[in-house]
Amino acid sequence: MALDLRKQQVLEAIVECHIETAEPVSSRSIARKYNLGVSPATIRNEMADLEEIGLIRQPHTSAGRVPSQKGYRYYVDKLMKKAELTPREERLIRAIFAKRVKVLADIIQCTLKAVTQLTDYLVFLSGPYFENDVLKKIKIIQLMPGKALLVIMAETGWVHSKAMDLSSDITVDDLAYIELVLNRYFQGLTFKQITRTVLKDVYNELTRYRKTINHILEIMEVVLQEEMKENLYLGGTNRILKQPEYSDIEEVRNLMNFIEKEENLRMILQDADPYRVTVKIGEEIKSEQASKYSAITAVYNVGGNIMGVLGLLGPMRMDYARAMTVVEHMTNVLSEALSEDKFY
Template sequence: MLDDRKSRVLRAVIEDYIETAEPVGSRTIARKHRLGVSPATIRNEMADLEETGYLEQPHVSAGRIPSDKGYRFYVDALMEPMSFTLEQYRQVYSEMIKHYREMERLIQEAGKLLASLTQSAAIVVAPPIEQLTFQHVQLIPVDERDVLVVLLLHPNVVKNKIVRTERAFSSAELIQLSVGLNQKLKGITYRDLGPTVLREIVGEFGEIGQVMVELLVRGLSSEKDEQVYSSGMTHILNQPEFKDVEKAKAFLEAFEQKELWLNLLGEDSQGVRVKIGKENFHSDIQDCSLVTATYHVGGHVIGSLGIVGPTRMEYARMVAMVELIASTLSELLTDMK
């Protein structure tokens, strides 16, 4: 544990470095932060902080920069929490409510807003279809033997597919079949569609039942996994840490790996989480920090979102913005019920 003076010096170095992206010297700290001690004393404290792993010196003649350990202590013990304002909430809500009727569009918009608010790269993991609940089925005649199947899954996911039947069905027959299918499927989650339920659908609804089973088992199988949406890639590439072409290239390649982000954002714990530098297991993002949170429907976690940027980020503001987007998305998804 650091004493009060070392903590104040560390905080000053970190906040200066976040602002300027330049190594910080003792004279700068003495001039800007008025810690009540001489530059020589600050220099000694910075040397101690370097020796204990909280600061690093990139070059012999340079000032100091924070280490991952320094950032971690800052986030856990020194950072002044920041809350989003009512005006920020109203602005985000007014943008997201435009996509209220379709969950996929709403989730994508959440990622775009998060990237814009933080000027960072944003990632949103959408829930897999197997977590969703059947809300409504409708069969609509297209022509003599083509039927449009409309599936509405909660919360507000719509899937459409035109299927061809062996015989023609009248509008009245399709209405009756739709009623029966709704009675059978409403309230069931996709993952609960076991062999017994599927056999019952075929047995009770004949050819239309067979078509429905084909659609449910094969037509939607490619959507069983979580979807990963990303936004704001150019924001992170504008940071001075990524002016190096090779470093930028390595990050871009990592950014395209869906499994990487599913693993990094896959925790179900509530609240905002911060992973700093080498706390991230993938070597190509160990110069970065992640700020992530889960979002939910009625308290049940269904997905996660977050931002990625250099370790030199405004952690308090990032945490506040991630919390704002996650809580607003959760509110809108819950209201869809």
């Protein structure tokens, strides 16, 4: 759909004014606030044309107009200007990530806290996809004869330890050798890449320890199956309720019903484009319950492997430029923190 310059200016003014005020926008307010060089009557004519093609609509009997879903989409795709974080906001992010946190859960909480303080929307984040995580090291520590501690460490900082029984004839030197061989074959691979071919080579080299190796691999499989139940983290529930749309108790109830069902948020995250920030507006979310909402998502990754998705959910009257900048920036921060052990 092609709009001439004046219609684009009027639509941009309506969207940005409505985002700012949450009120219907009149031709007079556009003429006062935006220097378009035309009269309110001319702006009214342009608004009538925009309404006819479905980019704006008249809510109830109001004299003003608000953007439609189609209008928001046109704005995001063709008119919106990129927003920038302020120096103060960048300092805030650095302050939140100032501690050199070593635990994955802390990194995730830092991310949620930063995004929550930068926006008034619901923040949701899928925990890392562990099948794409890279194995950093396996350690096997003897606790006592016949007992050892298996420690599995990933590049993202995820660590899992599990006590295991050993054959009585396994010595500390045996454990050191098993650890050396396992790290030689597994180190630097994603958990998904630890295939039967690799395991066959391990078995060939550690034939006399086959029972112990089987036990270690069983533990790894169980741990990974548990962790693959991808965690979902939420933040900002109280902040989204500050939006004017949720002064109506029925709208609050609808929102709470929607976010209480994890599958709704997972559906939005699964729809994220792996290469760019994704914006879904209203019915594009493909849920009748979400027809009044918008969602913005982006993936975070380590070494090119997608580890999870960060998302924002808010009313359709969302500040798209700012929200997209925050999501893009924070997924970059999260990716770098997980990749380089370097935190802001």
